[in-house]
Amino acid sequence: MEFRLIERIRELTAQARDDVQLGIGDDAALLLPPVGQHLAVALDTLVEGVHFPRGTAAADIGWKALAVNLSDLAAMGASPAWALLGLTLPRADADFVEGFAEGFSKLARPHRLALVGGDTTRGPLAISVTVHGFVPPGKALTRGGARVGDAVLVTGTLGDAAAGLQALQQPLSDDDTRAGLRAFLIERLNRPTPRLSAGVALRGQASACVDVSDGLVADLGHICSSSGVAAEIDAALLPRSPALMALYDEAAALQCALIGGDDYELCFTVPAARVADVQADLSRLGCGATRIGRIVEGAGVRVRGLDGEWMNTDRPGWEHFA
Amino acid sequence: MEFRLIERIRELTAQARDDVQLGIGDDAALLLPPVGQHLAVALDTLVEGVHFPRGTAAADIGWKALAVNLSDLAAMGASPAWALLGLTLPRADADFVEGFAEGFSKLARPHRLALVGGDTTRGPLAISVTVHGFVPPGKALTRGGARVGDAVLVTGTLGDAAAGLQALQQPLSDDDTRAGLRAFLIERLNRPTPRLSAGVALRGQASACVDVSDGLVADLGHICSSSGVAAEIDAALLPRSPALMALYDEAAALQCALIGGDDYELCFTVPAARVADVQADLSRLGCGATRIGRIVEGAGVRVRGLDGEWMNTDRPGWEHFA
Structure with missing residues (x-):
């Protein structure tokens, strides 16, 4: 079942990128980072009842799980490229997966973000997303540069x-x-x-x-x-x-x-x-x-x-x- | 609390690598992928009661959460470099975190794997790890190359x-x-x-x-x-x-x-x-x-x-x- 869920998510989030050598479906994705750029990487987890209320629509959860991660890239000044998704569901729920993938891909598509890997597991509803983005060396926004007078x-x-x-x-x-x-x-x-x-x-x-x-x-x-x-x-x-x-x-x-x-x-x-x-x-x-x-x-x-x-x-x- | 837990994990898993420009502690990690290598990336989630029995020692969970991800890199023929950790805990449990980080770092250290980011959240015990490794172009092991007679x-x-x-x-x-x-x-x-x-x-x-x-x-x-x-x-x-x-x-x-x-x-x-x-x-x-x-x-x-x-x-x- 894991395979079919991830396959369906792949169909719904399809995004052709030249820098994805091998996407969903093997033990790991194979990616081609651009030469001369730094890679910005963030992982955030959302748990039902903690980060979103029970009863939140699947499409909203899919959007938000990606949005909070893309927000981390935004805060670094990075441009998004790739994501991996760990989706934990109480049961194999095709309707939930359809809705989730719809919300996720609606946000991913305009940013040309490709979902390249991940897994689905059984357990209390939770989503971990890892996003990757690019930023030119020396141009990343960090938390450490504020100066008196700014x-x-x-x-x-x-x-x-x-x-x-x-x-x-x-x-x-x-x-x-x-x-x-x-x-x-x-x-x-x-x-x-x-x-x-x-x-x-x-x-x-x-x-x-x-x-x-x-x-x-x-x-x-x-x-x-x-x-x-x-x-x-x-x-x-x-x-x-x-x-x-x-x-x-x-x-x-x-x-x-x-x-x-x-x-x-x-x-x-x-x-x-x-x-x-x-x-x-x-x-x-x-x-x-x-x-x-x-x-x-x-x-x-x-x-x-x-x-x-x-x-x-x-x-x-x-x-x-x- | 999130900050302190991740800080403690950082202390326990410290691993100097020249290709980590910015590690744990900002919105995203900044990494320097090696020129001329493909990046292999995998994400696996472990859920208590599904992937390990309730009562499993924290150090064993920490080891295993990393091991199953490194195994994905092994299956691609990739050499490990960086990891991100999403740790979901029912409560802020310093003893658990110490044990978890000990098991995690015991496996990470000999492979010179650096933990570069992630988060801790409250919820049912689960761990998502994303690992990154390198493999020369054209050398990755995939699932698709078996031939009759092999x-x-x-x-x-x-x-x-x-x-x-x-x-x-x-x-x-x-x-x-x-x-x-x-x-x-x-x-x-x-x-x-x-x-x-x-x-x-x-x-x-x-x-x-x-x-x-x-x-x-x-x-x-x-x-x-x-x-x-x-x-x-x-x-x-x-x-x-x-x-x-x-x-x-x-x-x-x-x-x-x-x-x-x-x-x-x-x-x-x-x-x-x-x-x-x-x-x-x-x-x-x-x-x-x-x-x-x-x-x-x-x-x-x-x-x-x-x-x-x-x-x-x-x-x-x-x-x-x-």
Whole structure:
């Protein structure tokens, strides 16, 4: 059965690439890395009930399992190329596999990402994806290059996915407008958009970069600890969607934007003098970027609240073993 | 917590390699593939209660999670280089992580394999490992090259792991000799040896190769379907260990050797005229290889029993969704 499931996934995700010598169907894939590029590789696992709620549609799970991995490549400034998939299912469920592969391939196709290997196993629903991308030597975005005086920016809006998760748990409203806003937030939770073109555009521009998977405070904290600096964020500057602002009060929306995870936006630092140019570059790609704070001496992330006072951010976002 | 667990694993598996530009600790690893080599990549997932019994020691799980992946590289004739680890644990268990990392690194170290990334998540115990290796262009061993007239060989002995799994479920014997034989079989189950040097030696020699993970009949069947041929195996020729023969009767030992999985030996085909030379090459590496049959026209795997009659092999080995 394993063979047939993987075969079906191969059919649904077919993507011809000259650099795939041997794809799914042997003991390992054989790949031809491009000469003169670095290979960026990331592995992320999603577990039902932890990274997505029980009852999430198979197509959403397929999309998201790939998206969170592509987001890691985006945060490095890498261009995606190949993926491997480890799919663990409670039973051989052809409908689930069809839906999963549809969501996975819908995201893979426009990026010309080829699924080259993996396996299916029996067990509690979980997905491990390994992605490979390319980045020119010296151009990768890391967490360690932020300097005092740099500006801190984020792409898109923050807090939507966390609000979408809450919305899933609330009773449905009859109001069409509210239902539409809810649907937007839930879509942001289930179908995050990895910021790949933004990541490529930030090569040679951003001094440090991370994707917002665990929450802004936690992930910006990773930049700070890797770079040996601190960050100061202004709550009033955090980009929040109209849907988030319409459905949640100010305090709840702020909470989602600061410590909610799963947005998969990029948080990055650039020299202050370069902010406007970088924003213009990203804007041409259809990707908004908002300045939310700055890098200072010290350690950790401080947030200035709407009242101008420093907030207590002891709860550093959502951790998998919290 | 995720961060600390992965940090600890990094400490325990530290392995300096010039081709690792950036290892654990950023959004992705940055690697430098060697120019002029193909990259062989495999991902395998192990789930508790499916791929190893509940109660298996953490160090054995760590070893085995890497071993089954290295075995995929061995079956391609590739030399290992890098791995990523997705570790899903019910709770943040420092003792488990110590044991796991010890077993993992004990196997990784002699192969100079560097752990370069991955993640830890909360959920039912499962491990996904992705391994990367190198193989010269045109030298990889695939499943598709077996030709009519080729001989079929296997390394080592078959059936030990399946017998070890059964031994785990049987009451302990007081007899020291039997206890020692049991321990041998259980060690074969928990600490399989990936046949990496044999795989490298078979480059340019074997016409097809697969590792025996699902059982001889099933895995040799993959060679047959990929190569468009059939295989005939002689049960009397199957290499079986003294422990297997001492603890199990003839029929049970044969069953283990034919359809038992998890041995991680290599099954390969070579032109009949090359058998003696290949056996001598492998013998110099300390790896026995036994001729067990031949490739013929047709499809599927046929087994001649000890009585000289063809056996019924309808049950094609252990499948994950069987």
